[in-house]
Structure formats: structure tokens, C-alpha cells
Amino acid sequence: MKEFSFSDLNRRSGDVLDAALAEPVSLVKRGKAKIVMLPVEQYERLRDAVRPTExxxxxxxxxxxxxxxxxxxxxxxxxxxxxxxxx
Known part of the structure; x- marks a missing residue:
């Protein structure tokens, strides 16, 4: 998983978003991952996997x-x- 800082998000938002469209991206603040951005299809698969079907x-x-x-x-x-x- 690629990592970007919050500052990277401000300075290079296009690069961060392009990377997040291809694979999950971790946003790091003070050396710790705080947010994960991922393509909506991957999010929906994860959401549906944990959502009870019955x-x-x-x-x-x-x-x-x-x-x-x-x-x-x-x-x-x-x-x-x-x-x-x-x-």
C-alpha cells in the first residue's frame, strides 16, 4: 500500500488521488496511518463482505x-x- 503524508495530499492531491484509484492508499500523520483511501469498488466489496446477508x-x-x-x-x-x- 502506498503511503502519503497529509502534506502530500495538500501539495500533490492529483498524484494521491490517482494512486488511490489504482489501489488503497494510506494517509500518514506523524508517522502513523490515519486514513485509508481506496477505489469505491473495493470499499463496496469490503462493506458487503461484513454486512450480514441474513x-x-x-x-x-x-x-x-x-x-x-x-x-x-x-x-x-x-x-x-x-x-x-x-x-
Whole structure:
């Protein structure tokens, strides 16, 4: 990844933007990367990769049956373990 300083961005904005269109570019301030610029296509791929494509949180009323079954089995294991340990 190419690195440019914030001063480079002010002085050579065309070069920085051209580089960012080709690949991610890091903007560095006081020796530390602070901002990453990247082509919108790469950003969209990253965004879509972390965006859930399906619902991941449920209430007991709308949870899939298999999730409820796993939850109940886990709770039963805890209860059984407590019974064995006399709690």
C-alpha cells in the first residue's frame, strides 16, 4: 500500500488521488496511518463482505427452530451439570 503524508495530499492531491484509484492508499500523520483511501469498488466489496446477508439476531418469537433447539440443548446441559455438582 502506498503511503502519503497529509502534506502530500495538500501539495500533490492529483498524484494521491490517482494512486488511490489504482489501489488503497494510506494517509500518514506523524508517522502513523490515519486514513485509508481506496477505489469505491473495493470499499463496496469490503462493506458487503461484513454486512450480514441474513438476519443474525432473533427474539424467541422469530428464531429459527434449529436455533431454539440448540439453545434448549445448551440450557439442559447447564442444568444437568449443576445437578451433578449438587448446585
Amino acid at each position: 438476519q443474525r439476531a432473533f427474539t424467541l418469537q422469530n428464531a429459527p427452530e434449529e436455533d431454539i433447539a440448540m439453545l434448549m440443548a445448551g440450557l439442559q446441559e447447564i442444568i444437568d451439570e449443576d445437578d451433578r455438582e449438587g448446585r
